[in-house]
Amino acid sequence: MTLNAKPKHAPLIATSQAMHFAQVLPLQSGASLRDYTLAFETYGSLNADRSNAVLVCHALNASHHVAGVYEGQAKSEGWWDNMIGPGKPVDTNHFFVIGVNNLGSCFGSTGPMHTNPDTGKVYGADFPVVTVEDWVNAQALLLDRLGIQQLAAVLGGSLGGMQALSWTLQHPERVRHAVVVASAPNLTAENIAFNEVARRAIVTDPDFHGGHFYQHGVVPQRGLRIARMVGHITYLSDDVMNEKFGRKLRPASVAQAAGLALGVSTSDGDTRDYLYTTQDVEFQIESYLRYQGDKFSEYFDANTYLLITRALDYFDPARTYGGNLSAAFARTAAKFLLVSFTTDWRFSPERSREMVQALLDNQRDVSYAEIDAPHGHDAFLLDDARYMNVMRAYFARISSELTSGNASHSAQPALAAHTGGAA
Amino acid sequence: MTLNAKPKHAPLIATSQAMHFAQVLPLQSGASLRDYTLAFETYGSLNADRSNAVLVCHALNASHHVAGVYEGQAKSEGWWDNMIGPGKPVDTNHFFVIGVNNLGSCFGSTGPMHTNPDTGKVYGADFPVVTVEDWVNAQALLLDRLGIQQLAAVLGGSLGGMQALSWTLQHPERVRHAVVVASAPNLTAENIAFNEVARRAIVTDPDFHGGHFYQHGVVPQRGLRIARMVGHITYLSDDVMNEKFGRKLRPASVAQAAGLALGVSTSDGDTRDYLYTTQDVEFQIESYLRYQGDKFSEYFDANTYLLITRALDYFDPARTYGGNLSAAFARTAAKFLLVSFTTDWRFSPERSREMVQALLDNQRDVSYAEIDAPHGHDAFLLDDARYMNVMRAYFARISSELTSGNASHSAQPALAAHTGGAA
Numbered sequence: 001m002t003l004n005a006k007p008k009h010a011p012l013i014a015t016s017q018a019m020h021f022a023q024v025l026p027l028q029s030g031a032s033l034r035d036y037t038l039a040f041e042t043y044g045s046l047n048a049d050r051s052n053a054v055l056v057c058h059a060l061n062a063s064h065h066v067a068g069v070y071e072g073q074a075k076s077e078g079w080w081d082n083m084i085g086p087g088k089p090v091d092t093n094h095f096f097v098i099g100v101n102n103l104g105s106c107f108g109s110t111g112p113m114h115t116n117p118d119t120g121k122v123y124g125a126d127f128p129v130v131t132v133e134d135w136v137n138a139q140a141l142l143l144d145r146l147g148i149q150q151l152a153a154v155l156g157g158s159l160g161g162m163q164a165l166s167w168t169l170q171h172p173e174r175v176r177h178a179v180v181v182a183s184a185p186n187l188t189a190e191n192i193a194f195n196e197v198a199r200r201a202i203v204t205d206p207d208f209h210g211g212h213f214y215q216h217g218v219v220p221q222r223g224l225r226i227a228r229m230v231g232h233i234t235y236l237s238d239d240v241m242n243e244k245f246g247r248k249l250r251p252a253s254v255a256q257a258a259g260l261a262l263g264v265s266t267s268d269g270d271t272r273d274y275l276y277t278t279q280d281v282e283f284q285i286e287s288y289l290r291y292q293g294d295k296f297s298e299y300f301d302a303n304t305y306l307l308i309t310r311a312l313d314y315f316d317p318a319r320t321y322g323g324n325l326s327a328a329f330a331r332t333a334a335k336f337l338l339v340s341f342t343t344d345w346r347f348s349p350e351r352s353r354e355m356v357q358a359l360l361d362n363q364r365d366v367s368y369a370e371i372d373a374p375h376g377h378d379a380f381l382l383d384d385a386r387y388m389n390v391m392r393a394y395f396a397r398i399s400s401e402l403t404s405g406n407a408s409h410s411a412q413p414a415l416a417a418h419t420g421g422a423a
Numbered sequence: 424m425t426l427n428a429k430p431k432h433a434p435l436i437a438t439s440q441a442m443h444f445a446q447v448l449p450l451q452s453g454a455s456l457r458d459y460t461l462a463f464e465t466y467g468s469l470n471a472d473r474s475n476a477v478l479v480c481h482a483l484n485a486s487h488h489v490a491g492v493y494e495g496q497a498k499s500e501g502w503w504d505n506m507i508g509p510g511k512p513v514d515t516n517h518f519f520v521i522g523v524n525n526l527g528s529c530f531g532s533t534g535p536m537h538t539n540p541d542t543g544k545v546y547g548a549d550f551p552v553v554t555v556e557d558w559v560n561a562q563a564l565l566l567d568r569l570g571i572q573q574l575a576a577v578l579g580g581s582l583g584g585m586q587a588l589s590w591t592l593q594h595p596e597r598v599r600h601a602v603v604v605a606s607a608p609n610l611t612a613e614n615i616a617f618n619e620v621a622r623r624a625i626v627t628d629p630d631f632h633g634g635h636f637y638q639h640g641v642v643p644q645r646g647l648r649i650a651r652m653v654g655h656i657t658y659l660s661d662d663v664m665n666e667k668f669g670r671k672l673r674p675a676s677v678a679q680a681a682g683l684a685l686g687v688s689t690s691d692g693d694t695r696d697y698l699y700t701t702q703d704v705e706f707q708i709e710s711y712l713r714y715q716g717d718k719f720s721e722y723f724d725a726n727t728y729l730l731i732t733r734a735l736d737y738f739d740p741a742r743t744y745g746g747n748l749s750a751a752f753a754r755t756a757a758k759f760l761l762v763s764f765t766t767d768w769r770f771s772p773e774r775s776r777e778m779v780q781a782l783l784d785n786q787r788d789v790s791y792a793e794i795d796a797p798h799g800h801d802a803f804l805l806d807d808a809r810y811m812n813v814m815r816a817y818f819a820r821i822s823s824e825l826t827s828g829n830a831s832h833s834a835q836p837a838l839a840a841h842t843g844g845a846a
Contacts, residue, residue: 023644029699129699189664189708196709197652200716203702204645206629211702222627226649226843229620233613241612247739259806275739276552278729279634283736285612286619293623301532313706314697317668345661404600 012085012092013040013240014078016108019145025103025138031128035097035117038142039101039108040064043084044092046148052402053148054095054294054395055139056080057156057163058366060231061300063107066099080157082383085361087391088219094399095152103138104130112213112303125211125303132154132159132315136166136350140174150174152398157181157380159308165355169317172333178396181339182380185325185358186316191346194234195309198227202302211303225293227305232292237343237376245285249274282408325354326361335365337394340389341379342372367394435491435508435515437464438739439531442568448526448561454551456565458540461565462524465488466507468516469571475519475825476571477818478562479503480579480586483654483731484723488523490515505806512815517822518575523664524564525558527730535726536637548634548726555582555738559589563597569595573597575821577757580604580803581770582731583737588778592740595756600821602814604762605803607774608748608781609739614769617657618732621650625725634726643725648716657714660766660799668708672697742770748777749784758788760817762810765795790817 017040024034056066058079070076084090084097085420101109104127112127113263119126143151154175156164161183187195200207202208209216233241252272256262274282281287312390321327336359340352349370366413369390373379379387440463447457464487467509469476481491493499507513507520516536524532527550535550543550565575577586584606591601610618624629625646632639655665675695692837697705704710711716744750759782763775772793782789796802802810 018591029697031699039562066800125702129701186670188661189511189668189706190535190659190661192670192706193652193656193708193712196706196712197649197656199701200652200713201624201649202650226620230617230653233616233620236613238611238613241616245612247609247615247742248792272451276454276737277649278552278622278726278733279548282733283612283615283619287621289616290623303701308702312707314699319670 012043013071014040014043014065014068014076015070016181019142021138021141025141026198027134028131029127031127032112033103033128036103036110036138037108038110038138041066041068041078041099041141043067043097043099044095046146047095047402048342050148050223051150051152052095052399053151054090054097055143055144055151055154056084056090056097056099057135057142057154057160058099058102059156059160060312061296062160064099064101064109064195065107067097076103080381082381083388083391089388090155090395091399093369095395096400098143098146098148100139100142102130102135102308102312104304106299106301106304111301112211112307113301120410122421124211124212124214125306125308127303129310129314130307130373132162132166133170133313135311136163136170139167143174150176152402153177153179153395155179155181156183158183158377159312159315161347162312166315166317166367168332168334168335168336169328172331175334176401177337177394178332178334179337179339179394180352182344182347182352182357182377183338183355184347185328185355186317187312188351191234192313194230195313198230199306199309201226201230202305206303208302210393211306213302219297221297224297224300224302224305225290227288228293228296228300229289232289234346235377237345237374239343240374240376240378241285243374245288247284248284250281250284250287271277317346325358328360329355329362329364330371332359332362332364337367337369337390339369339371339380341375341377341387342370343374344377345377346377435465435504436494437488437491437806439464439488439493442565444561444564445641446674448557450551450557451554452552456526456533456551459526459533459561460531461526461533461561463565464489464491464501464522465569466490466520468517468524469519469569470825471569474575475518475822476491476566476574477513478566478574478577478590479507479513479520479522480558480562480580480583481522481525481528482579482583483581483728483735484519485583486528486544487532490520503804505804506811506814512811513578513818514822517825518818519570521566521571523562525553525731526561527553527734529569529722529724529726529727533728534724535634536724542548545635545637546726548729549721550726550730552733553730554734555585555589555594558734559586559593561606562586563594569693573599575825576600576602576800576818578602578604579606581606581634581800582738584770585735589738589740591757591759595754598757599824600760600817601755601757602749602760602762602779602817603768603775605764605767605775605800606761606778607769607770608741608751608778610735611778613773615736617653618736621653622729622732624649624653625728628725631725634729636725642720644720644771647720647723647725647728648713651716651719651723652712655712657769658800660768660797662766662797663801664708665686668706668798669709671688671707673704673707673710723743752778752781752785752787755782755785755787760790760792760813762792762794762803764798764800764807764810765793766797767800767802769800770792788804 062079067078154164161180205220205223207218208220318328320323340349490501519703577587586602628643628646630641631643741751763772
């Protein structure tokens, strides 16, 4: 594995690695996978007693490239590079951080575009349905290989937060802290509905070919674009969309505007006359969404999109407890930090509070920060100072447990549960 | 015109009518329409001094068939039949109610599927962009033909409310009361974004053929389905979706469930195991959305969808006043009732309050009711008792002005502006 021994604050150089697993991985659906690969990256150094590992779980369209840049590629920052690295809130001078790409994804781990060893053909739509629980089990096998018995922390936002939560339920003895950001104990009907719109757009694209488009040499880009546009709307708050775009028109210099990115303002977009068009871009928000859709459709796999949205839909640890989240959480033994953002309507603070309450019902050690941020769900990836401070303080606490030698897992859950920001 | 002289509470029989206009209608875009037809219906009787007419404007997918049923078709109720009819809040024993289908729609008035008199070919995507203002001008010409100089009231919800509002700006002397329900002075970026997703789904459907699909004998049903699914999500509140569907699974008896409608509950939907599928229906909310999408794609015209969502996007009466809604509303002379619904996140109460404030700034006579209803935007079509009472009371006031002979337009705006429900 890559051990970074560079001085503090130096650019972190990331190296993508791969681990092959020949054995059969049983899946929640009853199906299984074998001969699969997990792509992963590590940052920082594993300490002598192997107690400083932090696993970072990714959300819908991210990967194992969590932090740092690839050698010679200055603009290849990992998706959570603002959070993780030397001197950053999750400080790789203290922690050995692991990012792993999930099964079914399209960034290196085995997924629908790979060959099914049973048939010799590309999986395509035949790739088995994978769940959050399956991903966690695969991640656990990777940790076994890396010689890590217990995580100092498991950390994730959104769907990544669901994985962090699931770790504390599937492998309670292997997690000391779980940091669950902008997440939920399950999706609401509205969220499932948005996922279903995205899936229908992909599946009904004639270029989808029932999920076997690879052999036709095409990609269902139309469907992927719609999926991404829907996604983007739900990641942002109404407020931030109004602030960034409002009713601004695309500037008359259309060519220049074709690559409009979030936050680019224009001089003539407020005052020019309408074009009176139904198919061309009129408003800046349209330009932004089309651009995001186009970009996404060029790199993301359509079958992966179906699989990952389905994993979101299916996650519901309280389901086998008749919907009783407190009962479901009784098996947890970790300490928790939960973070939510006031304008996140996809994974609202209310959903985090449900989890806090269920943990308190079990007298777990839980910290909770509800961050007043305007950016909607996307806030979990952005540089809000209060959010960063909460994360920094919590990971400093974990780090201090490491140095004080108090890093072994407490079999006895802490009795003093407390809420409120850790900062 | 049809004059209904039936006893109170008898079923209202509706008759669709059509009025042809040979003259040129100049449009806001600079284009024009000629040789066009407006489909309309009327209910109740016009009184001797022609002072009791109420114009009802429709929203995205509705029509001129506002109330009553067609002869021999018991299930053909108009889309606002709960609101309008003998003994109903808008009582056709007192009012002469007019429903009109807007230009560009697909229910009888001239639209994209009709023949362009200039070319002899079907308009398709060449149908000119029409705006709320254009619709109001066309409606005014219809009223001229019907011999109605001044409306007792103009009434509409959502996009229909925008038309009611626009009437008070374009023809202030012709409107005594404007009833604007679940509407807004313009769309937010988020609403434009949802419209754009729907339009892109339609336009990028290979069966759209640039809007000239009629001549190919196909319909872009895939796009229409996606458009409708997105629409349905935004018409409902998160709360009502959770209450009606939540995370319920489609019952195992799949065939029976294929026609699942809103509110149908099932016995086995909560407990059966997941099917682990990415393309088949798993959750009831998916079944509901697919059903709504399928139905819609069988009757709604794709070009009409583009035109009507664009009319929504473009409406912004404050735009020519630098965004100053109070300045824009200075030309109004009508009295107003505005109604909003607490869980409507598409046309939120905040947007209605903006309008109330701008009217108060101009010392207009305005009543405002913010109804605590769980149903989201759809609430404006449903039977909430408080909402119905507010509407009934306000129309009773209009009716009493008619009988007291106080129905002429006050050139002097009322000084006593008041807010709060009229009930």
